[in-house]
Amino acid sequence: MANKTKKTVRREWTKENIKELKAHSKARTPVAKIAKETKRTVGALRQKALHLGIGLGHQR
Incomplete structure (x- = not known):
């Protein structure tokens, strides 16, 4: 088997993708x-946001 x-x-992250993430x-x-919308993993989104210096989701 x-x-x-x-x-x-x-x-690759395009300029449009980054604009949408922001x-x-x-x-x-x-x-x-x-x-779901971007067809990327949660980890990939969080890593890119960290690299860009922006927050994602809810902040406590």
Whole structure:
């Protein structure tokens, strides 16, 4: 039986993607919802936000 692992798909962050992420940050959209819309993982979104110096989701 063949090992069926999911292949990682890496996509570059375009200027449009970054603009959209900043808009979601400002609107405080939940990270899970952003992940579904952008087809990126929650971890990828959080890492990019950290790199950009913006917050994501709710801040306590």
